[in-house]
Amino acid sequence: MSHKNEVVLCHYLYDPLNTLIRAVSSNEKTTQNFYCKSRLTTQFQGETQCTIFQQNDILLASRRSRSSTTETSLLVTDQKRSILSASRNTLIDSFVYTPYGYRSPQNHLLTVFGFNGELPDLVTGHYLLGNGYRAFNPILMRFNSPDSWSPFGRGGINPYAAFQSDPINKVDPTGHIATSLMVLKAVNRFKSALPQMKKSRVLFQKNKENLEATPLKNKGLEYLDAEIAQFENNVKLDKNVPKMITKLSDLEMLADKNRHFKYIYTDQSELIIGRTDGHGAPPHPVLAQMAKSPNVISAGYIGKRGDSIILSNQTGHYFRSKMDTTGPVMSFLKNLGIEAKLLRDERKHIGIPVFYRG
Structure with a gap:
């Protein structure tokens, strides 16, 4: 030839x-x-x-x-x-x-x-x-x-x-892996909110409490890919998109006192909250994918009971025995004008009980 x-x-x-x-x-x-x-x-x-x-x-x-x-x-x-x-x-x-x-x-x-x-x-x-x-x-x-x-x-x-x-x-903007359009738009909304965060809050990046906090480790890292894929599939059935908290009005999502929500908080003062009901309820590590910083310093549940915001350290992925990591989150919420409290006897509960009063 x-x-x-x-x-x-x-x-x-x-x-x-x-x-x-x-x-x-x-x-x-x-x-x-x-x-x-x-x-x-x-x-x-x-x-x-x-x-x-x-x-x-x-x-x-x-x-x-x-x-x-x-x-x-x-x-x-x-x-x-x-x-x-x-x-x-x-x-x-x-x-x-x-x-x-x-x-x-x-x-x-x-x-x-x-x-x-x-x-x-x-x-x-x-x-x-x-x-x-x-x-x-x-x-x-x-x-x-x-x-x-x-x-x-x-x-x-x-x-x-x-x-x-x-x-x-x-x-597929990277050429590596296709991403659900809805998830990509949610991530872009988070990223676009970052400049507003810098203007609307005290510069927590310089907050000693944040910088000295030890990052939490995901104990289920081997399941992360599957959890992200599951979230991408489920989010199509329910517009259950996590939210980055940048101002006081963002906390209106906590108004339903019969619900509780998952949250993660990073060393760059990124507080991201996701629902726990409906399709596509994201695990804590999936919430962390929405943040700019990879260093999660607090994770757990958050909810409104009575007139109080209640926080807990309950998380299977980032659990640290006998350690309270909610301090930086409480400081962040206080700067927004909200006093938050720690859930008492949190080991006895799953999430924030409906009947609980702080």
């Missing part, structure tokens, strides 16, 4: 963190990418500069600049960030996708983004998820290369599968 020499169509260059920063095609056209955290913000294609405007996770507009010419396009997206249309002056560019993201190969001039707000490769049209980690092929509906987390890790048994065969309800 005759052998044909392979033709290199494009060279891809990565930084030390494995982020795609430059692509050089065979015709020597160079594309350079610049990021803010994990999001693409600016792209240079030869002499053309494209700048992306976004608020939190929402794509708003893109601006192309070349020499003395500047053109701005407004973007319309769906809840997964897929570009549905882009408009500039009287020009309107519309986009239609198959469930796995294939769209017409016609040249779209008004935006560089496509399916799920991802950037298609200029040579292949495939989506380089994880900022260049893996190429997703929307025609074959699978990845071109295997996942490093497969087959024994969270990547699943099939290293080439995309979106866990559910591209309508799941997204």
